[in-house]
Amino acid sequence: MTQDATPTPPRGPNDTPRGDAPADERADAVAYQLLVPLLLIALLNGMHSPFTALLVKFAGGWYPPFLPAEPALVLYLAQLMVSTLTLMLAGIPAAVVEHVAARAQADGRRRTTFASMGAWLLGTALLTLPALGVMRQLLQAQ
């Protein structure tokens, strides 16, 4: 019985398309610990941010016409978008921190560090401040 001599390319979480560094090299292991609070804060912001209402108002500009015009679905997608946009915007200062740190590295390779994740978390928390006001009003109304 013969084996196929053609090597199979690796497919998995550490797959490296476009020659990027593998996942474990893209970040310090300790940096992963900040992912959970980061995502939770962004989720909270999506649920209560005043910008969610603004996105619902302008739904005609982004809501896919092939989806059913259900208000609940529009609200859900708006919340998802605000959460994701929070992470994207707050990720800019974190990327700047990584670029600065990469210049100090011998190989010049950009990695996510605890400091850059901290910047990301701080940025996300700052963007969530308007949502805190909405949450306080909701709690007072009850």
Next chain:
Amino acid sequence: MDHPLIAYWYFHLPNFVLAALFWTLLGRFVLALFVPENWDNYIWRAFVRLTEPVVRIVRAITPAIVPPRMLLLLAALWLLVLRLGLFMVLAAGDLLPRLEG
């Protein structure tokens, strides 16, 4: 009167470019699930060539922890944000094209 496409070119032209890039990015994301990144097919290469400048910019402003394939979706979302921004700015200035008839 001018054709609406010409009269409102400042809306239609950037909107068309952003929309074309948005859908090409989504197409590249879906294709990337089934084909190798260095596939030599000309359609795949066209997808990569068209979208790579946007992906490169998004990669620069995104933390390195984000997986490379996820960058395609983030780039598409940034383009959606730009389209929404264009829509809102023109709406604020009462410059959006009007439906006639």
